[in-house]
Amino acid sequence: MRVILLGPPGAGKGTQARHISGKFGIPHISTGDIFMKNITGETELGKKAKEYLDKGYLVPDEITIDLVINRIREDDAKNGYLLDGFPRNLNQGEVLFQTLEEMGDHLDAALLIDVPFEDIKERMEGRRICTSCGASYHIKFNPPEKEGVCSKCGHKLVQRRDDHVEAVEERLKVYEEHTKPLISFFRKKNLLVSVDGTKGIEEVTEIILDVLTEMDNKDNNE
Numbered sequence: 001m002r003v004i005l006l007g008p009p010g011a012g013k014g015t016q017a018r019h020i021s022g023k024f025g026i027p028h029i030s031t032g033d034i035f036m037k038n039i040t041g042e043t044e045l046g047k048k049a050k051e052y053l054d055k056g057y058l059v060p061d062e063i064t065i066d067l068v069i070n071r072i073r074e075d076d077a078k079n080g081y082l083l084d085g086f087p088r089n090l091n092q093g094e095v096l097f098q099t100l101e102e103m104g105d106h107l108d109a110a111l112l113i114d115v116p117f118e119d120i121k122e123r124m125e126g127r128r129i130c131t132s133c134g135a136s137y138h139i140k141f142n143p144p145e146k147e148g149v150c151s152k153c154g155h156k157l158v159q160r161r162d163d164h165v166e167a168v169e170e171r172l173k174v175y176e177e178h179t180k181p182l183i184s185f186f187r188k189k190n191l192l193v194s195v196d197g198t199k200g201i202e203e204v205t206e207i208i209l210d211v212l213t214e215m216d217n218k219d220n221n222e
């Protein structure tokens with residue numbers, strides 16, 4: 001199964017991706033996480049991506065597209081994957097389609113986690129991420145068992161580097177201008193599935209897993 005997760009920053013893409021990836025046994029490929037890890041590790045890619053990410057801008061397509069295309073060609077992605085944060089503009093969408101065609105593959109769905117802007121800022125302000133395993137929490141909506149400590153691995157929780165006010169504003173602008181047009185792009189291709197992302201985390205997970213399971217069963221019966 002090849003699925004794309006769409007939605008504004010802070011919609012819950014990363015949160016839901018972990019459940020989907022676990023249930024269907026497909027790798028979760030998050031461009032944001034890849035950039036973030038490379039920045040922390042001070043790699044060449046990290047050095048290139050840092051200034052864009054910290055300001056909330058998109059990392060240029062010349063860097064991002066090759067990264068993803070190489071990743072989906074890896075062995076563990078043969079039977080499918082979940083793309084979180086890619087494509088992020090129409091050009092990335094077009095290139096992805098061309099590549100899939102060349103590979104003889106197709107996408108199954110573009111899943112939009114729909115959340116209005118009013119809810120987004122609180123989600124990003126309250127988000128805390130683990131410095132070791134990357135797990136994401138929310139001080140109010142998804143608190144760890146012990147404040148400031150990851151429930152999964154025991155490491156320290158911190159605020160994400162691009163969750164400060166200026167970057168959040170910019171990310172919302174970038175979303176409106178560059179990413180939102182992908183909604184009609186996928187709708188025209190009959191791939192868009194929209195779920196209400198304003199519900200609680202568990203409820204959203206349930207809705208998404210139901211939709212994808214039904215799709216998967218249909219696919220297997222064809």
Ligand code: AP5
Nearest residue numbers: 009010011012013014015031032059085088123127138141
């Ligand atoms: P990326 O990491 O993709 O950031 P984003 O799109 O801004 O999305 P977020 O990760 O902030 O939100 P999310 O939807 O994953 O929400 P989460 O599950 O964490 O990208 C970062 C940067 O990398 C970009 O700005 C850009 O610079 C660069 N980049 C990445 N991809 C690129 C590309 N393709 N091209 C160019 N540049 C690229 O949830 C948020 C919070 O809300 C958490 O605290 C969570 O606990 C909470 N929450 C989740 N669901 C719920 C719920 N249902 N109810 C209440 N709270 C909830």
Ligand code: MG
Nearest residue numbers: 013014015032
């Ligand atoms: Mg994310």
Ligand code: ZN
Nearest residue numbers: 130133150153
């Ligand atoms: Zn952790």
